[in-house]
Amino acid sequence: MFGKRTSRPLPAFTIPVSKDGVIDGPDASADLISTVVNFVNHLLTNGFYRLKELPPHLVQLYHAEFYVAQIDNGGHSQFVHNCGAQAQFIFANAEAGLAAMGAAGQASLMRELAAWTAANPDSAAAQTGFKGGRDPALDKLDEAFSREQAKNPVALRAAAWIRSWQEIRFIEPADLSSAWDRCARANPNRSHRVSKARVEAFRETLSDSVHLGIGMAADAADEVIFEGRNAEAIDAEGRHVEAWIVRTSYGLRGAICDSNGVRLYALQLAGKEVTWGAVSLIGSAGKPDIDRMLSFVKGEPLAAAADLLLSRARPDLTDFTIQPCEMVRDIPNPIFKIVVGDEIFMLSKKNERFFLVGQKPGERYDAISVAEIVAHEQSLRDD
Secondary structure (H helix, E strand, O other), rough: OOOOOOOOOOOOOEEEHHHHHHOOOHHHHHHHHHHHHHHHHHHOOOOOOOOOOHHHHHHHHHHHHHHHHHHHHHHHHHHHHHHHHHHHHHHHHHHHHHHHHHOOHHHHHHHHHHHHHHHHHHHHHOOOOOOOOOOOOHHHHHHHHHHHHHHOOOOHHHHHHOOOOOOOEOOOHHHHHHHHHHHOOOOOOHHHHHHHHHHHHHHHHHHOOHHHHHHHHHHHHOOOEEEEEEEEEEEEEOOEEEEEEEEOEEEEEEEEEEEOOEOOOOOOOOOOOOEEEEEEEEEEEEEEHHHHHHHHHHHOHHHHHHHHHHHHHOOOOEEEEEEEEEOOOOOOOOOOEEEEEEEEEEEEOOOOOOEOOOOOOOOEEEEHHHHHHHHHHHOOOOO
């Protein structure tokens, strides 16, 4: 359709695995299968590939191994539950993979499961893998699966099948990580999808007034937030009070949020009633400053600006967080810290343009206009 962005064609595929996978035998077979499954996970999470873009046999192996692992752990009932809305897609791939590798008996059971699920949608939706959520028909499939595995283990079949693939490249174990990264970065659609995911993540974070307040309090303590928060009662201010536990660059902290703003405390292990107790107040953010920060965020294309600048500064990195800095009275616009890997960048706005500054001396990137940011946002709406 005119105006709709289409994914660019993908390059020829290679599947790097360790030279250790050449060896035959049960342990080596399990390691080889695990390596290939982990490779697919790396392509999905770091390469931003979609399963439909990967070679069919790679996806079939991936889902066949998922099937076997689920049955070994919790049976067909658990497998159905964990497949969710993707069940028929996973079933078809798993069956095809099992058949292709020569595990005909297990493929037949997979076909039976697909037929049962299609004929019994209500019962399928009720499966949990636990007592009270297991259908007797699926327990019978579990028993049949065990018999098939005793006669013809999937692991040996799967490993032999993998070794026959033309895309397999056996390399030194020390080179595996960099080879996987090259495969992930080879996706021509990766940069677009990284930007889209990053903008969505930034928007979600920056629309959260609690995160903004905790970020400002952490910056006042000269700390950076590394991980998200969970609610927990702590011993602070002479009482037990609900707080958000966050991990910063200096460890676990407790953030108390109320109508006055946010107060951030250093923590230590407490007594029996609560896990943590406040040691000292290390940073704070008042409600007027938090409200001012939230107002600025709502009125500016901040998430897209951050992404566009980062895509020029560090295009290959996908690990990122953003937090506001403490408000400074003589600076008209707020400043934001962006953590990318083990680096920290500073983002702000001046003269209607956004700019990014790195940690290295003189590391400053060309400022971008609102028009450039709007065009960038538009480009991300497709695909």
